Amino acid sequence: MSTLHAPILRWYDRHQRDLPWRSADASAWGVLVSEVMLQQTPVARVLPVWAAWMERWPTPAALAAEPTGEAIRMWGRLGYPRRALRLHAAATAIEERFDGRVPDTYEELLSLPGVGDYTAAAVASFAYGARHVVLDTNVRRVLARTVAGHEFAGASVTAAERRLAEAVLPTEDAPLWAVASMELGALVCTAANPRCGACPVADQCAWRLAGSPAYDGPPRRGQAWAGTDRQCRGRLMAVLRDADGPVHRTVLDGAWADAEQRERALAGLMSDALVEQVGPDTYALPG
DNA sequence: CAATCGTGGTA
DNA sequence: TTACCAAGATT
Numbered sequence: 001m002s003t004l005h006a007p008i009l010r011w012y013d014r015h016q017r018d019l020p021w022r023s024a025d026a027s028a029w030g031v032l033v034s035e036v037m038l039q040q041t042p043v044a045r046v047l048p049v050w051a052a053w054m055e056r057w058p059t060p061a062a063l064a065a066e067p068t069g070e071a072i073r074m075w076g077r078l079g080y081p082r083r084a085l086r087l088h089a090a091a092t093a094i095e096e097r098f099d100g101r102v103p104d105t106y107e108e109l110l111s112l113p114g115v116g117d118y119t120a121a122a123v124a125s126f127a128y129g130a131r132h133v134v135l136d137t138n139v140r141r142v143l144a145r146t147v148a149g150h151e152f153a154g155a156s157v158t159a160a161e162r163r164l165a166e167a168v169l170p171t172e173d174a175p176l177w178a179v180a181s182m183e184l185g186a187l188v189c190t191a192a193n194p195r196c197g198a199c200p201v202a203d204q205c206a207w208r209l210a211g212s213p214a215y216d217g218p219p220r221r222g223q224a225w226a227g228t229d230r231q232c233r234g235r236l237m238a239v240l241r242d243a244d245g246p247v248h249r250t251v252l253d254g255a256w257a258d259a260e261q262r263e264r265a266l267a268g269l270m271s272d273a274l275v276e277q278v279g280p281d282t283y284a285l286p287g
Numbered sequence: 288c289a290a291t292c293g294t295g296g297t298a
Numbered sequence: 299t300t301a302c303c304a305a306g307a308t309t
Contacts, residue, residue: 038305045295045304079293086307116307136305156288182305191303192298222302225293234293272292 004146005170005177007200012180015187019043021050021126022179028102028127030054032109035119035126036087041078043186049076060091061100069285072274073241081237081274086114104128122178131174133165138185139178143168145189149206151215152191232256232265240275246282 020026021034033053037046053074057063063071068088075084090112094102102123103109109120121132140153143164153161170177188195196202207213225231235255240247256262266283269275276286 035305040292040304040306041294042296042304077294079295080306082292083307114307118306122305134305137303138305186305220302221289223293230292237293 003204004168004201008180008184009173009176011188011200012176012183016180016183017043017187020047026127027058028104028123029058029060031127032090032102032115032119032123033087035122036083036090036114037078039083039119040080045078049074049078057091059100060094060102063088063091064095067287068273069287072237072285076241077238079234082272083114085273089113090115102127104130106130106132125175125178129175131169131171132178133162133169134175134178134182135162135165136182136185138182138189139165141191142181142185142189145194145207146201146205149210149213150217151207151213152217152220154217155220229261229265229268232258232261233269236262236265236269237274240283240285243284246278246284249281249283252283 016022019034021030030050034046034050037050037053056074057066066088068085071084071088072081075081078084093112094100097111098108103112104124104127106120106124109115109123110117112120115123118134118136121134122136124130125132125134135157137153140157140161143161144150144153147164147168168177184199188199196205196208199205202208236252239252239255243251252262252266253259256265266275270277270283273286275283278284278287
């Protein structure tokens with residue numbers, strides 16, 4: 001498996017995408033913003049929002065100085081708007097606890113709202129050059145196939161999986177390995193219809209060598225959507241985002257027919273601090 | 288550990 | 299058209 005590195009790094013050198021948060025002059029703040037936006041969200045959708053976000057809030061201090069509702073509005077249709085709220089909270093924490101500078105250690109990064117294991121490792125690696133296992137869905141799939149011989153990684157990260165990722169992590173240039181293996185998973189070793197013909201390690205891929213056996217693990221749950229509270233919340237948030245100011249209850253009523261579910265969703269959004277009630281029958285993004 | 292949390296592109 | 303799924307975190 002030690003022979004994975006050279007081909008993948010060579011492939012990355014030739015095929016890497018030119019993403020703005022990878023540029024040499026990207027700030028640690030820019031890297032952090034990109035990583036949070038990229039959680040469960042495709043690169044293509046993040047690009048324009050990241051650019052607008054960084055222009056408006058080039059530093060954590062700039063974001064922390066504004067109401068959370070502005071962050072939620074700027075988040076647009078990226079999805080999972082609690083990420084916008086947490087990014088704002090992270091900016092505030094960076095101001096208060098780290099003197100305005102994005103922290104450079106895994107532990108300190110992990111202490112920020114909305115930053116979990118992946119994001120902490122990614123920022124420490126990509127913004128500061130630290131050596132960490134950066135275990136995202138792409139890397140997990142690449143290792144599952146090339147080393148373990150399975151089509152897909154399991155539902156959650158296992159201890160064995162983490163040990164494997166640690167064993168593969170090179171001593172030198174760990175961040176380069178992290179970004180290269182992620183990029184391979186994103187562009188070639190994709191979940192559906194992998195482009196094995198373009199893969200630099202196809203000849204040593206355990207999954208291929210085993211005849212590309214179909215996934216036989218536990219069923220991978222799909223994400224229910226139609227008619228769910230999530231869809232209802234999304235509708236309500238879209239109405240509030242697109243409005244200039246407070247919105248009357250009757251307007252929200254028009255966004256979702258089922259009154260009981262609508263009320264539950266609205267209560268949940270307020271509980272999450274994504275929405276606030278500003279009058280007897282009016283609601284708005286938090287000011 | 289499992290459930291929850293948005294959105295839109297693609298096959 | 300439906301189903302899958304994209305650089306996860308939190309509870």
